[in-house]
Structures are given as C-alpha cells and as structure tokens.
Amino acid sequence: MPLRDALRSRFHALSHRNFRLFWIGQLTSLIGTWMQSVAQGWLMHRLTGSAFMLGLLGFAQFLPVMFLTLWAGLVADRVDKRRLILVAQACAMAQAVTLAALVSTGGWAAVILHPDDRVQEFLGSKQSTTNNEMELLAAIHGLRQIPEGERATIVSDSAWLISCGSGDWQRHVYPDLWAELDALGQAHQVYWRKVRAHSGDRYNERADQLANLARSMIAKQALKDKHVAQQV
Secondary structure, eight states: OOHHHHHHHHTGGGGSHHHHHHHHHHHHHHHHHHHHHHHHHHHHHHHHOOHHHHHHHHHHHTHHHHHHHHHHHHHHHHSOHHHHHHHHHHHHHHHHHHHHHHHHEEEEEEEEEOTTSOEEEEEEEEESOOHHHHHHHHHHHHHHTSOTTSEEEEEESOHHHHHHHTTSSOOOSOHHHHHHHHHHHHTSEEEEEEOOTTSSOHHHHHHHHHHHHHHHHHHTTSOOSSEEEEEO
C-alpha cells in the first residue's frame, strides 16, 4: 500500500474540512496555552524567587477547573458548541494578549520635589520588563538628580519597592539594580513612604501619567533605545 494511501486511511478524519479546521485550531491553541503556562511560571520565579509563590501560581491555575467544572458541563450541554468554542478561545486569546502587553514593555517616571518647591520630572521605558523593575528604575533615576548628602524621601504606591527598600522584605530579584540603589542611598538620607495608588496624591498620580506616557511612546517606537531616560 502506498504511503499516501496508508496515511489517508490512518488519518481519515482529517479528510473532513471542518475537522481539519478544528484540529489545527486546537493544535495552535494548546501550543499557546502551554507556552503561556511555562512563561507564567518563569515570570513568577523571576519576580519573587519564591518556590511557594511558584507553587501557588500552579495551584491557582486549576482553581477554575475545581470549582466550575460541573457548572461548565451544564452550560456546554445547553448552548451551541461552535459558538461556545469561539467565545472560550477568544477570551483565552484576549487574556494572553493582555498578559503579553503587560510584560513586553514598561514605563517608569520620577517626579522630584525640591525644598525650594522646584519640580523636576523624568521618564523612561524599557522593553521586556516588569513593573517591579520599572519601580526600581524610577527610584534610581530620582536619586541621581538629588545632590549628595541631602535628605530624600522615596514615595511610591508599590508595596514591593517600599518594603524591600526599607528592609522589611527580602530582595530576590534585580540584585544589580538594588546594589545601585543602595549605593545611591548611602550618599543620601533616604526615607521610604508608601501611598495608596490612585488615592489623590498629586505627585504619585503625575508619575503614573508619565509612566503610561513612556510606555505608549515605546509602543509607538518613538523611543527606540531599550533604555532611555529624558527630562520632561
């Protein structure tokens, strides 16, 4: 029996157009799902360096299966199967695109209020980054603009930055950036203060606006360097 005929008899289901479309779609979807699963674990370990958080992420991924299986089976029996697959796959794609957008580019900003009420604003961006790295870069670039020996209060809505900076939390990631920030801190009297996000703090809100601006600029390829800092 020729090889072509043998394959055709072996994979007879693929001779049907609708099944080919379904099989190719499932193949693409499952490859993307497992790539995303591996990337999420890698990102969690990069951000926290914690085996517990990595395990918690794996546990959380299966919570919907644990609690929604019976209800989802009931829904699947009562709705159009094709429409349900399209909606489910579209939601999965939207979630994956959102996650990719959040970690593909990032912007940071530092708003410096001097004792004479003079205000300086700096912003920058970086590709393939995280929010934590952006918070660190904002603190570093802010301290660089303050003369040595002067008191500096770092205000941020990032609990991670404030807690790690003040020594309450361990620093598992970005040792080079923390070393640079510590070196700058030794030249200043550094204090740390946490504020709530979007709570009306004028300068924190302004820093968020500038960081979003920096992110949009790099997304439009207006900032072509991987790491750009400029004064507003």
